[in-house]
Amino acid sequence: MKTQQNMEIVLAEHPKGVPTENTFKSSAIDMPILKDGEVLLKSLYVSVDPGMRGFMDKGEDDAAGVKFKIGKPITSRTVAQVIESKSGNFKKGTIVHGRLAWQKYQTSSTDALEKVDPSLAPISTAVGLLGIPGLAAYFGIINVGLLKKGETVVVSGAAGAVGSIAVQIAKIKGCKVIGIAGSEAKIAYLENELGIDQGINYQKTEDMESAIKATCPEGVDVFFDNVGGELFDAVLANINRKARLVICGQISEYNSDHPPTGPRPAHQLIKKSARIEGFVAFDFMDEFDFAKKQLAEWYNTGQLKYKENLLEGFEKIPSAFIGLFSGENIGKQMVKVADEMWL
């Protein structure tokens, strides 16, 4: 095992604003020693997620129970392979996923690991389509959005990991779907590949409120919000009676140290008898298996497309994460660290 080079990436400093390469430090480390009951894992696919930004600030563990510490490895949802095992339940070769350290090789107890079912879809989807992003899209649209056939649905961050799945579920359910994203390439992807009704490039649109009114003259029934800020305000001005505002993410606020300002929604919610509701995918844990099977079925029958923005190489993980905040990804941002070992 000494011949295999191990590496890790730790938090070097708490970022101010958007994280930079200086936020992270990468170094060579020893191979870990496997203890009874544990497995030795090789990282294969590392997911980077905007919500991790909050774990990088100083302070106590947040609601998700995670806070990265200076000098300690960053963790994120990762697909890995068992390459040695001292656990009866996890044989050598098993593909697993869990919240793992940004290390090429690491030992882990098996409590925090879940086996990946490769019969459902490609193994990388365990942290994408069939992981938290896909599940957030599914439960946000269906359980929180309570959308009905024929309704008008607007999704912000529409070309990203969660948004690109949310727009397609809304189309599968027979809705009119408008996607908001930040480049012409993203709008073309949404309209031509994913089949949404119309995209709006917010980077090129001066008056978003009017743009939404023009694309949704009948009004907005469900808003699936990944972004917040001014985009939220623009959609809020166009909601219908009994609209549902589904708050999945607020990426436009994640790098700010000021509380958000803007129109307060309460009056508009009263006027429209509308509802606003935040959620996390884990609220629906009891239904995860059902939702994964449904997402996999839509994917395997060609009703739902899934795209990964895949960078290659362990050293690319920080830049993949930083790129989320400048909109570099179409689809799920992911880093491939190593090939699966065939036994």
Ligand code: NAP
């Ligand atoms: P993503 O959409 O794949 O990537 C982030 C995208 O956000 C970027 O590509 C960029 O696209 C957009 N963006 C970045 N900064 C922005 C800004 N200041 N204003 C407007 N858009 C900006 O990420 P994701 O993994 O799918 O996550 C999307 C949202 O869902 C995040 O807010 C995340 O925290 C949240 N989330 C929530 C849950 C939950 O359980 N509630 C689970 C997973 C993720 P553009 O080019 O379009 O700007």
